[in-house]
Amino acid sequence: MSKEKRDNKGAEGEVKDLSRRGFLKKAGKGAVSTAALAGAATLMSGSDEAEAKATWGEWFQTNYRLMTEEEKKASVSRLEKRYSEQFGKRVVVDTTPPIKGVLFGYALNIQKCIGCRRCVHACVKENNQSRYQTEIQWIRVIAMEKGQFYGDEIAYQEGDKPLKKGIQVGANAGGHVGLTIEGHHYYEAERVPEKEHFYLPMQCMQCEKPPCVKVCPVRTTYRDPDGIVVIDYNWCIGCRMCISACPYWARRFNWGEPNLPRGEMNPDTHYLGNRPRMKGVVEKCTFCLQRTRKGRYTSCVEVCPVGARKFGNLLDPNSEVRKILDKKRVFRLKAELQTYPKFFYFVD
């Protein structure tokens, strides 16, 4: 280096060091570097264990429906590894596809339901919902006053004239009957069933024309050929459009990081069903597809002490649910919306 150059460098350095601009520039750079380091550290460490273990592969994987078999395998093995580490047990993430020739349907006898809410708790247990602080429940049971709804006052169509009280028969049978039903979700009865009450359990209706699917901007939720509306949790952006669209209020949003204790985690999971969810995604009832796609009943059907819940294949004329549709008095919720729910309520 020539003397002149050295002098130039020295001169430049002097100008920089002495000027206010130079000082501010240096200070700014220093602040940015510190912030960058702190930010990078924050991102690397993650806000909790689960987030820290999220791998790059998981961040950049595609929509489940577009994955090749290899990609699915890789994704599942990543998840199994992560969940097994997180929950301290061997977790299986199943990807059993829908069974051909099956369209699941559900029927619930509201005359039999006693409002014990065992279904609610069995569902939470089976499907790895968040516990404590915010327990997310996919089923909710609404207590209603019996006198207003049925009993001796069930209305039948008598000739052309529908009765002006109770349940109306036929969607176009007449005008509104003006029936008012007051429901309470958080009933705390010491014993159930309460006198003069009946119970209306609600969950995802697995609509054949689901509004939630129509509004999803990233197509993370879709209807599988067996009629179950599923969600790819990794693809969900948490926009909550589906929650607004669902007329049955069946979807739940994970506002916080789900709280699922190790000991209570169900290790038999399905990719589109009960695998642990993350903060900021939507979830809902999937008719326990981790069970039903293997020929088992849903946990709510199994646990119901009075046999009010029936489940089966709508394509099979001999299934229980088809027989109920044929023989019993059946109604749907919000039939006027034409969402074609596959969840029916019936009375004997």
Next chain:
Amino acid sequence: MDKGDEKKVVSAAPDAVENKLKQHTSRRGFLKKAVVSTVAVTATAALAKKASDLIVEPDYEKAVADEILAGDKSLRAREYVLMTDREKKDYLHALLENSTKAD
């Protein structure tokens, strides 16, 4: 500093400015800026998120309850309509037909 040195400093300053300008317009300079800006934005976002998480304590229970109660409210004052045999038949037909269609 003697008089001769002072002269050199003064004459060197325009060169330094030129070098600086070159650095600003060069590809290296641009990339440097881009990287620094990206890191700065990411860092600021991460810090802001962390800070907001610490400051604001969201009431998740209330958020969930608000959603559920809104649903219950909507279910009030409804009428439940039994299906006629004809409706049941048509409905089943529609379901079975739709089930064969692709999503």
